[in-house]
Amino acid sequence: EAQVTQNPRYLITVTGKKLTVTCSQNMNHEYMSWYRQDPGLGLRQIYYSMNVEVTDKGDVPEGYKVSRKEKRNFPLILESPSPNQTSLYFCASSFGTGGILGYTFGSGTRLTVV
């Protein structure tokens, strides 16, 4: 089944403890991206990657890092999480670099930072 898989689905952590949220897609998509969803603010893009070793900032990149060493994986790294990063996170992928054929989203990771 074609899908984007995120892990973990739920995570509670403490301020300052480094964490990684993994994202993997099995559709051979070039493009991958991370979004966060917050009440009243909707979904906002954090980082994106046009292809392997090519990443760029989205609208809200502060406090996050990403890497794209393999085409299928695009982990989101929070090196020193803070409570304002409590959110619902989504990974997405698409064919090509422009999303012309639409985007596939993962099931989400609900992160709570205390």
Added chain:
Amino acid sequence: KQEVTQIPAALSVPEGENLVLNCSFTDSAIYNLQWFRQDPGKGLTSLLLIQSSQREQTSGRLNASLDKSSGRSTLYIAASQPGDSATYLCAVKGETSGSRLTFGEGTQLTVNP
């Protein structure tokens, strides 16, 4: 800057009713518009993708239309069922917004048995 608005924010209907969800966007220079469904605490499921050159797309009981020049899209759901209860999001990929999708806040739909 592209802005996407969805009206209404919430909608409650009896089972079997036909309904329309609205999405408007401020910049008509778009590549495509995608409708998603989000169930509570879950991911986004793509429902329909309309390219800028298309007027509508259909999938089962769902029909989405696009009027690019007026900056509007509608999602029509026929013969609604309780299983249709979810939040429906529209997202626009703009020609000048890089790779990002611009999302609306969504319409929370409840279909009552």
